[in-house]
Amino acid sequence: RVVVGTKVDQNHVNWVTAYNMLTGIRFTVSRTNAKMDRELTDADFDAKHKFSFDITGNELTPSAKYDFKFKDYAPWVFRHLRTTFGLDPADYLVSLTSKYILSELGSPGKSGSFFYFSRDYKYIIKTIHHGEHKFLRKILKDYYNHVQENPNTLLSQFYGLHRVKIPYGRKIHFVVMNNLFPPHRDIHRTFDLKGSTIGRDFKEEGLDENPRATLKDLNWLRRGLHLEFGPGKKKAFVEQMQKDVKLLQKLHIMDYSMLIGIHDLEKGNEENLRDKTLQVFQPGGEAEDPQPNMLARTPSKLESARKAKELRQMIKTQKPVPMEQTANKMPDELQGQKKNNFFYVDDGGFRATHEDDAPGEEIYYLGIIDCLTHYNLIKRIEHRWKGLTNEESQISAIPPERYGDRFIKFISSVTKTREAAEREKTEDAAH
Template sequence: MSPTAARRTAAAFRKDRARRYREAAENDQVLVGTKVAEGHANYAMAYNMLTGIRVAVSRCNAKMPKPIQSSDFKTSVKLAFDVSGNEPTPSTKYDFKFKDYAPEVFRSLRILFHVDPADYLVSLTAQYIVSELGSPGKSGSFLYFSRDYRFIIKTIHKAEHKLLRNILKDYYYHVEANPNTLISQFYGLHRVKLPYGRRVYFIVMNNLFPPNRDIHVTYDLKGSTAGRFLNTAKTKTQKGEPIKGSQVRKDLNWIHDHRRINLGPSKRQLFLSQLECDISLLKRLGIMDYSLLIGIHDLTRGNSENIRNSTLKVFQPELSESDLITTDTKERKLQSAYLRHKLKHTSPKALVESSAILPLTVPADKKKFLFYADDGGFIATDENDMPLNELYFLGVIDCLTKYGFRKRMETLIRGMGKNRHEISAVPAVEYGNRFMAFIRRISGTLPADKST
């Protein structure tokens, strides 16, 4: 073949390849398999979140650490990316913009929480886990789990984002003084914005539940009773079967089930002392509507029911290294279009059907914390401080709601037909006092107090 003919053939091949990439990116019909779910746009959004985190955190880690100053709590860094994580040239349209809030502060927090920088980036890959059980906390938020089930990526409302920025300095110094705090461990605060789209705020935080143990029952406790009951008989799978495991039950379920946080004298004192300290901070900051999330693993049942396999799914676009790495501008545009197509037509797979494998052990750094020292949890003990057959995974979650105008209106409206002590929306100090009184009553190995 002559050089001229070879050039023509190569040009025709490139043109045809560009056409195929373009058609794949623009085609909204499913080529193979079934049509994806309505919420699929959120899966692609989470992919963008993880891409932004990896780039922003890598850049922050490349700088030398320095002592935290007051100005660090208010700084932010803006970035723009195409879908593959490359910064677009001025003439190229970006896929999303990313904003990293107080990066130096959150790097310091990750150090305080013993999160290894390399492990953090390795965990937050393009592959992530979603749960059919949804968020255990506030409605309207989406939860995604890192590939090793260690970190949670959670969308939050703008008001929650604003509150976290306002209280970040208090939170930072509280963590510094209380390494065993039960309040959620925040590792990052970020924002994603699509072209002509809304801004999505999200946080990265610790996952209280372990990768290596089934959670047999989960409770979300606030210390109130109005609307605090889950009818487990009505919550079933699409096939009409009862859902295994961790449906999130509430205060009245706890009372109805005659549950207690079984802790002997030593552990009960440690637990309540730390919780009292944490709640004092939240009361001082005017925060309410938080809850104590408790996941219980029954050691006698172990992992025999494979609950995680039935409730967790994996989002894992099938991409090769060549889909993500290129230096040629035209080739980058084609590969970005192809990657957009892949994201649009990928749906989460059941854990057992994917290549994802959850870790068999808890990360060693997690065991450095008092309440996660017993294989990632806090083992129940009897009155003689001897271990029992329950392992608790617990912490204070949803700590980003202030008692403002909306909550005052909720207090007024809900208080008309119910006893004020039964409703959740009450001022922060009253909320905290009631919360602590309830947790004290249900903690320990004494016979259950029948009062509510």
């Protein structure tokens, strides 16, 4: 399956959907941001608001290019979540809606979800199934509380939950979340690890031409790779993972993975790779010709200035964005997303360290993704028939408790310094 990111412009089949998504986000997010902040109530977690957009506009919504309906879920909860995750409110809106251009990754997983990247590459819109949507609403309070208590959580950061529908079209649910990977650095290898071996092998043929494929557990093991964290970092990382997985187990979630992007500091950034960054997200993809100018570059000074101008324009033409959030800010500040998470401090990622805590040669961009799969009937059925032929330890669809334990065990076991790994290798050889 070949998946290549494509720019969603007016000629793209999903242009109308993308435009409607962004218009809805822009309107609802600025509407909530315009109000005075307040404490959350229980009702905020169940809240949903429906808006009708049309080409003439009405007393509630401004005019839009197309007729569509938009639903906004738990807007206050997500406003607070965005604050918790250190997002600048104006920055969020500009990133998502300036020029209304996204790029689409098509459907990289087998789930059929679509992925869209904001123009500046900071945010991901993922379409989700109705079941995942209902489930996220159900667990929202647990997620919210967890995130408050765990500022360094490795779980996907959810910034918004919405639904869009065009006349006679189907309902499309989607979340906005963090892109784990940085806009300004090449990712030299990407892994999606679950701690299972069945079906966890990415065909290695032709990999050289496709350094951006998302590899899996067996590819990782075959390469003898480790997350090279010295004692201090390892402890922090494993402890946070344990806390996060505990929540997932409690909520009967499974099938999630640790997504790891590796930036090799010695290789650095190849200027000509930069424009192809989009291909980092070619999870199931086979070798493809690079597509130039797909977006995802570090914005130039000129672009930053343009962005600031756009923002000013936006504030002028749209009531909601309150001034105190945007006034007195330089373009650079508006652009820079504050990262207060411990695991994202090293230029958006977490740098490898040696045994003596000296900095290592790699930066890891990592987090736990795809965490909205409830251990439901389907999984139980899958478990039953796969269970007939495979060892349970190797099946990916095992109950959430064991799924989580196996996940922690695997990820912890591959977290060790280069020095420790080499020592073990020589010890093994001696026996």
